[in-house]
Amino acid sequence: MSGAIRHLLSMADLDRDDIDRLLNLTESFAEVSERQIPKVPALRGKTIAWLFYEDSTRTRLSFETAAKRLSADTMNFSVGSSSVNKGESLRDTVETIAAMGVDGIVVRHRGAGAPHRITNWTDACVVNAGDGWHQHPTQSLLDIYTATRHLGSLEGRRVAIVGDIKHSRVARSNAIGFARMGADVTFVAPRTLLPASLEGWPVKVTHDLDEVIEDLDICYLLRMQRERQDDAVVPTLREFHEEYGLTTARADRLSPGSLIMHPGPMNRGVEISGEVADRPNAVITEQVTNGIAVRMAVLYLLLGSGLDLVEERTQVA
Amino acid sequence: MTATLAIKGGTVIDQSGSRRADVVVSADGTILAVGVGLDGDRSLDATDCVVAPGFVDLHVHLRQPGKEEAETIETGARGAARGGFTSVLAMPNTTPAMDCAAVVREVIDLAKDTICDVRPSAAITVGREGERLTPMAELVRLGVRVFTDDGTGIQDDKLMRTALDYAGSLAHLCGGRAIVLAQHCEVSALSEGGFMHEGEWSSRLGIPGQPAEAEELMVMRDIALARLTGTRVHFQHLSTAGSVGMVRVAKAAGLPVTAEAATHHFCLTDACCADYDPVFKVHPPLRTDVDVAAVRQGLIDGTIDAIATDHAPHTPQDKERTFADAPPGMLGLETAFALANTHLDLPIEDLLALLSWRPAAIAGLESDHGGPIVEGAPANLAVVDPATTWTVSGAAMASRSTNTPYEGMTVRGRVRHTILRGDPVVIDGEAQR
Incomplete structure (x- = not known):
């Protein structure tokens, strides 16, 4: 589908070439971020609205920083989750924002598919910043970027995505993203934390982290949402940590050169032991840093001049 | 004398089978006659249609x-x-x-x-x-x-x-x-x-x-x-x-x-x-x-x-x-x-x-609805054309809402007339009131 990406809703929208193109663009923008004045005029005159129906600090800050470094104007339409029920339909909200003349809408919503719906009601480019359990494509792109910086090609690399997969848009995005890059993806979780069906997914499944730990190139841990314990999907967080957490003992069995990744925010002592999170092969803060350049690349690709990558890299440099 | 309506040229189908017949109903709500070559004060065309309860x-x-x-x-x-x-x-x-x-x-x-x-x-x-x-x-x-x-x-x-x-x-x-x-x-x-x-x-x-x-x-x-x-x-x-x-x-x-x-x-x-x-x-x-x-x-x-x-x-x-x-x-x-x-x-x-x-x-309605099409029975009828195709449109429906999942779909079979107690309330797909 290269060339004509209008929206970024799901990793399923991107083929391998699209991802490569975004990774190259990310590299250019990472360089911008290291400059003394980390700002380029690439999106001057463009307006981007943040439409966050669900609380988010990190993702919104990351997108905002990215937009500012591209010289875009931004506006914030922050909606408390309760106002969804106050009468205004999603369509009315979107049309209101569109009427203000925005070029892009970055949306986070607790309901899966909200960004898809929005594309029906606006001409602006829509970027999915997380929709329910469904997708969080820029997270996957920054994970892929971070991983390739350390491992080079991901072809044949073994990735385990561990923990609360059922409720995780990060897992759904990365299952597709890593697989597109040629990696061999395994989900590790008890049945209570897996989707009902994995028919057609490019992943293997195991309930036993110890079975795969030594073979991994990437051990990707998901945030265990504490409220899940109230749903009794795991007996106790302590038991979850023992069975599915990256304990010190398990981390010791990872092969040298393998990476520990986490989308944040972490629950130290639940999905990852506090000590392990600070090891040199844990690239968790680097993921956050790379998030900005990745989001610059995404916003630029969707809203930018449309110049192709090679010319653009020259221009940016 | 109450006015009569003849539904002409159709095939009557009910629980007792199928036959070519015209149906005459009276405005007081009953079926007056079922048979071939019948007439009434008014008539409704049912050619190629099924006349059903x-x-x-x-x-x-x-x-x-x-x-x-x-x-x-x-x-x-x-x-x-x-x-x-x-x-x-x-x-x-x-x-x-x-x-x-x-x-x-x-x-x-x-x-x-x-x-x-x-x-x-x-x-x-x-x-x-x-x-x-x-x-x-x-x-x-x-x-x-x-x-x-x-x-x-x-x-x-x-x-x-x-x-x-x-x-x-x-x-x-x-x-x-x-x-x-x-x-x-x-x-x-x-x-x-x-x-x-x-x-x-x-x-x-x-x-x-x-x-x-x-x-x-x-x-x-x-x-x-x-x-x-x-x-x-x-x-x-x-x-x-x-x-x-x-x-x-x-x-x-x-x-x-x-x-x-x-x-x-x-x-x-x-x-x-x-x-x-x-x-x-x-x-x-x-x-x-x-x-x-x-x-x-x-x-x-x-x-x-x-x-x-x-x-x-x-x-x-x-x-x-x-x-x-x-x-x-x-x-x-x-x-x-x-x-x-x-x-x-x-x-x-x-x-x-x-x-x-x-x-x-x-639903316990058999004495009023769904009964055999015979003389003396309540005149509640549907006249349908099973062969005609049409395209579904929510906006064209009588409902106040338009949430049909079949929008734009082409389907076969159309309701032509509906008779409620002898009154042709739908004629050629159009509600009469």
């Missing part, structure tokens, strides 16, 4: 009282008449719920002059809250024959048993006719928080699902309770292969159970939800290919007694939300015959049985 829908939501912006009894009845229905059973999930004499009387009153008979069902429990029984005897005296908490099932096993036992003691109030409890089978502990069928599609789309077993567990329980109490249970909108299988076994064992299937459950699958369009959100949810095949088979082999629409209008603004936030339900009255005719591999006689006389018998 009017259709009966066991499951409609007419939204009145409480949600008149989505539908009213008047507009719903108009849509029903355009769909060939001469009688529909209004579900009690109105606001307030049809759980007491006052609300049931209001519905009866609002339906006085509609162009389709609207019969009220009533809730099994007060406020449909699943806690206390409604005054069932009083409601039966008002004419209620079917009780249901539709939209939700009775979760409490003991309460359901009590409701069945009590309902089983009310036949003397309505000429010895058994009262029916109709159940929306859904164990809410398993379905809660789910917005579509749990399976391959829900997993991929990241939409929380509800498993088929949420329905099947309640079907299983209610079959057991029908056996225990001997009171008839009617299963509403069966949607899973497992449910159809259990009802088949229960019927073979002679238990007092009947079942309906909603049109969408044999036409659409959960794959329709792929674009997150809430027009495809419905409870019970659209299921898999396997379930659709099982529901069709159930209709074909007689396990399922009736086609119902579960007509559920919603305003555009209510559907212009995310899949999770939008309310469940879709229109069905004006498309039911065409969809059944298009998708079910059944002789027209069997199709009409599912749309007319079998549901009429379940």
Whole structure:
């Protein structure tokens, strides 16, 4: 589908070439971020609205920083989750924002598919910043970027995505993203934390982290949402940590050169032991840093001049 | 002398078979004559058409009282008449719920002059809250024959048993006719928080699902309770292969159970939800290919007694939300015959049985609707053209809402005329008032 990406809703929208193109663009923008004045005029005159129906600090800050470094104007339409029920339909909200003349809408919503719906009601480019359990494509792109910086090609690399997969848009995005890059993806979780069906997914499944730990190139841990314990999907967080957490003992069995990744925010002592999170092969803060350049690349690709990558890299440099 | 109307040139099909015949009805509501070469004061053309007993829908939501912006009894009845229905059973999930004499009387009153008979069902429990029984005897005296908490099932096993036992003691109030409890089978502990069928599609789309077993567990329980109490249970909108299988076994064992299937459950699958369009959100949810095949088979082999629409209008603004936030339900009255005719591999006689006389018998309406087309019988008729194709459009419907999942779809079979008590209320697809 290269060339004509209008929206970024799901990793399923991107083929391998699209991802490569975004990774190259990310590299250019990472360089911008290291400059003394980390700002380029690439999106001057463009307006981007943040439409966050669900609380988010990190993702919104990351997108905002990215937009500012591209010289875009931004506006914030922050909606408390309760106002969804106050009468205004999603369509009315979107049309209101569109009427203000925005070029892009970055949306986070607790309901899966909200960004898809929005594309029906606006001409602006829509970027999915997380929709329910469904997708969080820029997270996957920054994970892929971070991983390739350390491992080079991901072809044949073994990735385990561990923990609360059922409720995780990060897992759904990365299952597709890593697989597109040629990696061999395994989900590790008890049945209570897996989707009902994995028919057609490019992943293997195991309930036993110890079975795969030594073979991994990437051990990707998901945030265990504490409220899940109230749903009794795991007996106790302590038991979850023992069975599915990256304990010190398990981390010791990872092969040298393998990476520990986490989308944040972490629950130290639940999905990852506090000590392990600070090891040199844990690239968790680097993921956050790379998030900005990745989001610059995404916003630029969707809203930018449309110049192709090679010319653009020259221009940016 | 009252005016007469001749329906000429069609094939009459009812439970006694098929014959070429004209039908003359009188404005006082009865069939005067059935035979060849008949005339009346006026005539309606029925060339290439089937003249059948009017259709009966066991499951409609007419939204009145409480949600008149989505539908009213008047507009719903108009849509029903355009769909060939001469009688529909209004579900009690109105606001307030049809759980007491006052609300049931209001519905009866609002339906006085509609162009389709609207019969009220009533809730099994007060406020449909699943806690206390409604005054069932009083409601039966008002004419209620079917009780249901539709939209939700009775979760409490003991309460359901009590409701069945009590309902089983009310036949003397309505000429010895058994009262029916109709159940929306859904164990809410398993379905809660789910917005579509749990399976391959829900997993991929990241939409929380509800498993088929949420329905099947309640079907299983209610079959057991029908056996225990001997009171008839009617299963509403069966949607899973497992449910159809259990009802088949229960019927073979002679238990007092009947079942309906909603049109969408044999036409659409959960794959329709792929674009997150809430027009495809419905409870019970659209299921898999396997379930659709099982529901069709159930209709074909007689396990399922009736086609119902579960007509559920919603305003555009209510559907212009995310899949999770939008309310469940879709229109069905004006498309039911065409969809059944298009998708079910059944002789027209069997199709009409599912749309007319079998549901009429379940709702206790057989003396007014769905009876044989003979001299002296009530003149409630549907005249349908099974061969004509047309394209579905929500905007063209009589409903106040437009939430049809079949928008733009080409279907075969059209309702041409509908006759209610001798009055041609729909002529050539157009409602006359």
